[in-house]
Amino acid sequence: MSETADVIVVGGGIAGIGAAAMLSGDAKVIVLETEDAPGRHSTGRSAAIFIRNYGNAVLRSLNAASAPFLESPEILDLTSVLSPRGELLVAGEEDLPELEAYLDGAVGIERMTPEQAVELVPILRKELLVAAAYEPDAQDIDVDRLFQGYIRYLRHNGGTIATKAPVEALSRDNGVWTVTAGGDTYQAPIVVNASGAWADVLAGLAGLSPIGIQPMRRTAAILPAPEIEGFDRWPLFAAASEEWYAKPEAGTLMVSPADEDPVDPHDAWADDMVLAEGLYRFEQAVNYPVTRVERSWAGLRSFAPDRSPVVGFDPRCDGFFWLAGQGGYGIQTAPALSTLAADLCLGRDCGLDAETVSALSPGRFLS
Structure with a gap:
């Protein structure tokens, strides 16, 4: 079987699912997930708390940007996924x-x-x-409600999730990536590397040296x-x-x-x-x-080596997009990073300040 899309997202945790959902309103998106269901690894094992002051300066900026969405995720047809904790x-x-x-x-x-x-x-x-x-102001996050909200939104917009689809090969020809996963073939001009702990492994399949995730x-x-x-x-x-x-x-x-x-x-x-x-x-x-x-x-x-996430196109290879290195901050920064990933992939204006976007770029490790 062969399928085509505008964007292929590799990884069905909250990073990949969130980005796919935010892309899905303006692009055809396919998510490839190794396990039999999305969210089996880090997403399903989170401490599930939003702490505004958790992390370095870049992460605190992302926390602040994510807070309004977590408080009112109306686009996902949800009420607040936060509850008081401290x-x-x-x-x-x-x-x-x-x-x-x-x-x-x-x-x-x-x-x-x-x-x-x-x-x-x-x-x-x-x-x-x-x-x-x-x-x-530290608050519990209802991770499952948030995650399932992203999945519903993705599917409502025509996006698909292929499970039991470990990526076996990646190649690029004439501006299109061909991804072999779970015995099937998928093609798109953009591949989003949201594969968590396997981010450098996926980069290797694409012929890229590791960033150091x-x-x-x-x-x-x-x-x-x-x-x-x-x-x-x-x-x-x-x-x-x-x-x-x-x-x-x-x-x-x-x-x-x-x-x-x-x-x-x-x-x-x-x-x-x-x-x-x-x-x-x-x-x-x-x-x-x-x-x-x-x-x-x-x-x-x-x-990543500097403990900030890695978000952006790899300058060494057209169409290969990093969404990795979220550390222990992946759930609470998911709204900001999902929106940023979608904006960068589709060439839209970003809501985040230029300094933060630059601090997330994979190019910081490749100069």
Whole structure:
């Protein structure tokens, strides 16, 4: 079977699906997904929270640009996908430099005393704290509603998603890419590389040297909830040193070691030793013994060398578009990056400022 389109998007996570949806109003789009359904990897394993001050300056700009869409995704026929949560960062004496670095340039965040921090999260060990900071505007994201909204919009506009379609070969001739995937052939003048941890692998199939997208494993576990009134209203709470974080999750407590172990692209699973060490660090910070892990999992967060996303046409090869390196920010920046990708692919004016667009360009690694 052979199909043609204006744009082929490789990768059915929220990056690829979001970009495809935003393209679909003005272009024929086909999404190629290796798994039997979209969203099987990082998208389905997200901590699912919007934190405006999370990430470097480029990412904070993308967070701000994404917020209005997340609050009112009317184009997807959805109401807000956000709900109140808050984020509390806590620091001992040794963590103060990390806390100060986070606060540098942050907006909408307030310093707190250890006493105030413990009022918000009663299981914290007050004697270990010297400072804290609270971002009240941090909010939970209903990732599935957002993701399914993008899928419905894509299909409504005539876009298609081919599953069980791993890309096997890429070639370009006379201005058209030919992609062999899952035994079928697809052709389009533009290929969008939204393949997450496999972004450099896909580039290699296209004959391009890698940019340096590095997958990092992130592990999480579900614990029984503390039997404390008001638990569901606790904020996400985390060590400023990023040694662990935790948040209420549907009547349970989700805890992550905040690990970033470099790995090859694969379907990630939890490493028992990494999880045990992380839960130990968490347990030392709280008055709450870890007696049982109900379940655990891992996902891959893929970073470019400067930890900013890579979005734009590759200057070495016509029609090859990067949408990769979102790290741990892929869900909350998806609205801004999906719109930007569509605008750049179709030659439209971009809503983002030129400085941010330049900071995302793959050309920054190729000069």
